Amino acid sequence: MPEPDAGGVRSVQRAVELLALYDAEHPSRTVRELVDATGLAKTTVVRLVHTLERCGLLWSRSDGRTVPGPGLLRWAELARTTWQLPESALALLKELSVVSGGEAVHLYVLQQGARVCVARHEGTRTLRHVVRVGEEMPLWSGASSHVLLSRAERADVEAVAAAAPHEDWPRVLWERAQRAAVNGWSVSHGEREAGVSGVAAPVFDRAGRVAAAIALGGPTARFTEQAVAAFSGPLVEAARALTALDCVGGASH
Amino acid sequence: MPEPDAGGVRSVQRAVELLALYDAEHPSRTVRELVDATGLAKTTVVRLVHTLERCGLLWSRSDGRTVPGPGLLRWAELARTTWQLPESALALLKELSVVSGGEAVHLYVLQQGARVCVARHEGTRTLRHVVRVGEEMPLWSGASSHVLLSRAERADVEAVAAAAPHEDWPRVLWERAQRAAVNGWSVSHGEREAGVSGVAAPVFDRAGRVAAAIALGGPTARFTEQAVAAFSGPLVEAARALTALDCVGGASH
Numbered sequence A, B: 001m002p003e004p005d006a007g008g009v010r011s012v013q014r015a016v017e018l019l020a021l022y023d024a025e026h027p028s029r030t031v032r033e034l035v036d037a038t039g040l041a042k043t044t045v046v047r048l049v050h051t052l053e054r055c056g057l058l059w060s061r062s063d064g065r066t067v068p069g070p071g072l073l074r075w076a077e078l079a080r081t082t083w084q085l086p087e088s089a090l091a092l093l094k095e096l097s098v099v100s101g102g103e104a105v106h107l108y109v110l111q112q113g114a115r116v117c118v119a120r121h122e123g124t125r126t127l128r129h130v131v132r133v134g135e136e137m138p139l140w141s142g143a144s145s146h147v148l149l150s151r152a153e154r155a156d157v158e159a160v161a162a163a164a165p166h167e168d169w170p171r172v173l174w175e176r177a178q179r180a181a182v183n184g185w186s187v188s189h190g191e192r193e194a195g196v197s198g199v200a201a202p203v204f205d206r207a208g209r210v211a212a213a214i215a216l217g218g219p220t221a222r223f224t225e226q227a228v229a230a231f232s233g234p235l236v237e238a239a240r241a242l243t244a245l246d247c248v249g250g251a252s253h
Helices: A006-019 A031-038 A042-054 A071-083 A087-099 A143-148 A154-161 A169-183 A225-245 B006-019 B031-038 B042-054 B071-083 B087-099 B143-148 B154-161 B169-183 B225-245
Strands: A058-060 A066-068 A104-111 A114-121 A136-138 A186-189 A196-204 A210-219 B058-060 B066-068 B104-111 B114-121 B136-138 B186-189 B196-204 B210-219
Touching: A006 A031, A006 A042, A006 B006, A006 B042, A006 B071, A031 A042, A042 A058, A042 B006, A066 B071, A071 B006, A071 B066, A071 B071, A071 B114, A087 A104, A087 A114, A087 A210, A087 A225, A104 A143, A114 A143, A114 B071, A136 A143, A143 A169, A143 A186, A143 A196, A143 A210, A154 A169, A169 A186, A196 A225, A210 A225, B006 B031, B006 B042, B031 B042, B042 B058, B087 B104, B087 B114, B087 B210, B087 B225, B104 B143, B114 B143, B136 B143, B143 B169, B143 B186, B143 B196, B143 B210, B154 B169, B169 B186, B196 B225, B210 B225
Parallel strands: none
Antiparallel strands: A058 A066, A104 A114, A104 A210, A114 A136, A186 A196, A196 A210, B058 B066, B104 B114, B104 B210, B114 B136, B186 B196, B196 B210
16 A cells, blocks of 8 residues: 555655755746756646745746745744854864864764755865855765764665765775774765865764764865874864754754 | 645645744744644654655754754755845845834735745834744735735735734725825734834836835834824835845846
8 A cells, every 4th residue: 555645745855856956056947947957747846836835935036937935034044043053162163173274164964864064164275175054965975974874773874875986885984984983083085076085073962872073174185194183182172062062953942 | 536736735835834833932842742733643743754854854853852954054045045135225224214213124025825024124113013034924914915915906805805803804905905006105003913003115026016015114103194104205215226126036136
């Protein structure tokens, strides 16, 4: 027997995927563009657009193009309230960046097969690692992923690794996650993109689970063995201080 | 024959309604609370929560409570990009507030049976009219609604008015919308809440349709006939200047 609400779940996902087609490069879209981008039938897209308009998530402009709706403003406020770190936490991110000589600092949380950047301090170097708040990165790559997966079951880690374009990745990712658990931090070089490195440490919640990963990111040329060794101390310290603040996901309110 | 995707549309609406239960007073929710607030079956709520988690719109904290998810951060950025007014437009809102002696200025757009505040300049008076960006107000009330409905069909205005707790409102709202069309602005006293008044004027889009309403709002005691007459000139002027900037809903990009 088919799952009775399967269609409903799919509709929500489709609606979210449709909204995800709007970004800085595509602030507005026509139905035609949405059809082309999704591969869905025009009638399906029109119905979805209509539903999203009714919910305030899309808005039709007079030029016939649709834009993200004013209903998102309310959610924007919600997201800000929930994920905005207190000043004391932001100061820790900044301090870590300064100590590292100006590398970028990012805070990631796990979100269903991905890690999402929820806060950052942009570095000051000309060549810098830039991930925007709200941006998703693959969970099969990077020191932050090792850390976020460091308490996960082997089967789950292997399932995540299956998405990677690397050979033998289920074994490699599991080993790196395990090492992160033992060492209390992790390092990665070019796992997702050649020339990009990262060092990450876990931020825990009150229940002792990994709530987030704090990471320094930059070009591999600057993340030498010596530099990584120098970064790891202040990084783990910052992670501990963030754990003490208990502020990820609005935990303190 | 039933509409084949009816369940899908309902699911999206339910998902949006569930998310709408999170606000400044309820930054986190348990499944129990969601069941109580929606009246839906627990299995339905659990399935919806799971779907929203998968989409990144909800996030489970270690204390068992759910919070708005990190996926909303991306949408927050989208909403900001689309609805953030340019400096020149914000300056117009501020100037209008100053000219009015410190009353609050709000910009509303129509959204499926409601008007949503998309920008504001908070007044400086101790007793002030506060509507937050993203907040929805009923379309059957207020000077802004008269203006937003000033080009609508009579049947549509009457359908909106049916939601009002006032007698004879279909006729009254239609007349006020018509007067707003003729005068180019409108005034309201206590239509939604006793003691609250507003004066509003239309902002048009390139196609000559009403894109938004700009409004001065405050206590009825300060919105005397004389004050309203004094407000109307600068208000209509500000509305015209906003029309010239063509910036509602990211129209200029």
